[in-house]
Amino acid sequence: MTREAKHELFKVLDKIVDKLDITKSQYEKAKERYEAVGKWLANGEYCLTGSSQKCLRDGEIYPQGSIRLATTVKPIGQEEFDVDLVFFSPNVSPDNIDPSELNRLIGDRLRENFDYRRIMEASPNNGRLKRGWRITYADEFHLDITPSINNHTEENNSELVPDRKLQDWKPSNPKDYAVWFDKCSEKIPSFSYVTRDSITMASESHEVVDFPENDEVKPLLKRYVQILKRHRDEMFKDKDHKPISIIITTLATHAYNKCVSSNTYDNELDLLIDIIKIMPDFIEGYEGHYKISNPTTKFENFAERWNEVPAKKNAFDLWHASALKFFEELHKLSGQHKIFKFLEEGFGKEFVSIVYDDININVEKNRKKGLLGLGLGSTASASSSMKKNTFYGK
Amino acid sequence: MLARGVSKYHNLSTLKMYHSIAMCDLSKYGHGHRNTDSFYWIFDAQPSPLSNVYKILIIYHKDLYSPWVYILSDDISQLSKAPHLYDREKIRLCLYYPVGSNEWTKRDSLCNTIVAWTYLWLYYYEEWLYSGDWKGGGIHPNPKDEEVEKKLSPLKKIRGQKKKKRNTNVLNYINRIYKKSMSEYLKYKEL
Numbered sequence: 344m345t346r347e348a349k350h351e352l353f354k355v356l357d358k359i360v361d362k363l364d365i366t367k368s369q370y371e372k373a374k375e376r377y378e379a380v381g382k383w384l385a386n387g388e389y390c391l392t393g394s395s396q397k398c399l400r401d402g403e404i405y406p407q408g409s410i411r412l413a414t415t416v417k418p419i420g421q422e423e424f425d426v427d428l429v430f431f432s433p434n435v436s437p438d439n440i441d442p443s444e445l446n447r448l449i450g451d452r453l454r455e456n457f458d459y460r461r462i463m464e465a466s467p468n469n470g471r472l473k474r475g476w477r478i479t480y481a482d483e484f485h486l487d488i489t490p491s492i493n494n495h496t497e498e499n500n501s502e503l504v505p506d507r508k509l510q511d512w513k514p515s516n517p518k519d520y521a522v523w524f525d526k527c528s529e530k531i532p533s534f535s536y537v538t539r540d541s542i543t544m545a546s547e548s549h550e551v552v553d554f555p556e557n558d559e560v561k562p563l564l565k566r567y568v569q570i571l572k573r574h575r576d577e578m579f580k581d582k583d584h585k586p587i588s589i590i591i592t593t594l595a596t597h598a599y600n601k602c603v604s605s606n607t608y609d610n611e612l613d614l615l616i617d618i619i620k621i622m623p624d625f626i627e628g629y630e631g632h633y634k635i636s637n638p639t640t641k642f643e644n645f646a647e648r649w650n651e652v653p654a655k656k657n658a659f660d661l662w663h664a665s666a667l668k669f670f671e672e673l674h675k676l677s678g679q680h681k682i683f684k685f686l687e688e689g690f691g692k693e694f695v696s697i698v699y700d701d702i703n704i705n706v707e708k709n710r711k712k713g714l715l716g717l718g719l720g721s722t723a724s725a726s727s728s729m730k731k732n733t734f735y736g737k
Numbered sequence: 738m739l740a741r742g743v744s745k746y747h748n749l750s751t752l753k754m755y756h757s758i759a760m761c762d763l764s765k766y767g768h769g770h771r772n773t774d775s776f777y778w779i780f781d782a783q784p785s786p787l788s789n790v791y792k793i794l795i796i797y798h799k800d801l802y803s804p805w806v807y808i809l810s811d812d813i814s815q816l817s818k819a820p821h822l823y824d825r826e827k828i829r830l831c832l833y834y835p836v837g838s839n840e841w842t843k844r845d846s847l848c849n850t851i852v853a854w855t856y857l858w859l860y861y862y863e864e865w866l867y868s869g870d871w872k873g874g875g876i877h878p879n880p881k882d883e884e885v886e887k888k889l890s891p892l893k894k895i896r897g898q899k900k901k902k903r904n905t906n907v908l909n910y911i912n913r914i915y916k917k918s919m920s921e922y923l924k925y926k927e928l
Contacts, residue, residue, distance in 0.1 A: 351786040680864065702785075715763075715856055734832065734833070735876050737821075
């Protein structure tokens with residue numbers, strides 16, 4: 344495949360995940376909704392038994408995970424985006440409240456609100472999650488709220504969140520993690536021929552409705568993470584032990600850092616393949632003691648579950664091998680029809696065919712304007728004028 | 738619309754037509770040969786960066802209404818099933834509506850007509866392979882039109898016979914070039 348073809352192919356991938364991204368208006372709506380929830384919780388008068396301290400008072404709600412990192416990918420077979428939130432209660436110390444109690448207080452306070460109560464009672468398990476609460480806005484998004492408190496042992500933004508069993512507190516640092524991720528994603532890779540700008544210009548000319556996020560161009564790293572996550576979703580749609588997003592995001596970010604600081608690339612696809620190749624290098628430890636640290640806090644190990652359930656590590660290895668194979672095979676193909684058929688295997692038919700249809704619409708528009716333009720962006724034929732024609736014959 | 742005599746005056750000569758194809762950005766990377774009354778041109782066409790590269794042969798003779806366009810391929814299993822073909826064995830493309838539409842006239846440069854339409858056809862061909870649907874639009878010939886042509890007046894029959902003789906020469910030229918180009922293509926492919 345030529346450099347131009349790889350560049351074009353990346354534009355197609357870019358478009359596919361763009362379709363799966365939360366739109367700006369959906370994001371604004373989600374933000375409005377979770378801010379209202381945060382306010383409601385912070386106004387709660389709940390106190391600890393035998394104490395005058397107000398647990399939820401002055402609390403702060405903030406987004407974490409993909410919604411904060413701008414790496415959302417619409418889940419398969421589900422109309423709603425996951426909006427992961429933290430409700431941070433600054434007035435509480437781990438010594439005087441246990442996770443299940445704080446979690447219960449949050450649930451009680453939510454149910455004091457007529458709307459939240461109605462939504463939660465109509466949801467599976469009354470909106471109860473393993474650690475936190477879910478408020479579902481049908482066909483839009485659901486807000487998953489996890490409680491957190493201050494982690495006084497570290498000087499950064501480290502917090503304590505409940506463990507999976509709601510029995511103990513464990514360190515976490517979603518805020519600083521997001522800052523770390525954003526910083527890494529700002530590193531601009533050096534491309535020898537094509538630049539990311541050319542992608543931007545191409546997509547801007549396409550009347551993009553509801554562009555995701557506030558910033559107009561999604562940094563390349565964020566796109567890569569979305570592409571990898573979608574590939575994972577498609578692979579694990581009927582399988583257990585789907586590798587978790589934070590692991591894919593963390594490993595891809597380390598790999599991106601390394602690739603970008605040491606190499607020059609010909610095109611975006613080659614860089615993506617290199618990133619996938621070296622992702623496992625950033626897994627520390629060995630069987631039973633795997634470690635993928637949160638780079639911004641001590642003792643948070645994203646690979647913790649691998650050590651309890653070895654099948655999860657195997658599933659990650661399978662996904663990794665499959666992703667690498669997929670992208671390496673992809674760039675050996677030729678024929679737009681073959682490439683799109685192949686893309687369906689990795690990303691699902693629905694959104695791949697939508698992107699093909701978008702190209703068809705562009706071709707048709709150009710044709711009506713008397714232009715021959717047959718791709719997503721600038722091609723050899725992009726600027727040629729063309730007389731009107733009607734295909735004839737059997 | 739111009740009167741008959743006038744339009745002939747305005748026709749592009751074979752030379753000009755040949756130039757319009759050899760200089761065209763879409764087809765300039767090719768080769769061919771020109772005589773006084775005829776020419777052919779072979780070039781690679783890739784409709785989009787992700788598409789296959791197709792070997793295109795365009796043959797023209799001044800007695801033809803318009804150039805004939807072929808895809809040279811050693812595997813026509815799918816091509817021969819595509820819509821809008823004049824010839825399913827030789828893969829000759831139907832690119833425009835010939836009857837009174839003025840979509841193609843001899844005054845047109847080949848670059849923004851026949852050559853551009855070939856690219857467009859190839860684009861829709863690959864899309865058709867993907868979706869099973871021809872999205873490029875078009876008209877399929879009405880069998881009634883063909884019947885009308887068969888019922889000719891005696892005068893038209895004599896004219897038709899003269900024309901037929903001339904046409905045989907043109908067809909011979911086309912067949913010769915097609916065969917030659919095809920064998921060259923196959924030979925090159927083997928290498």
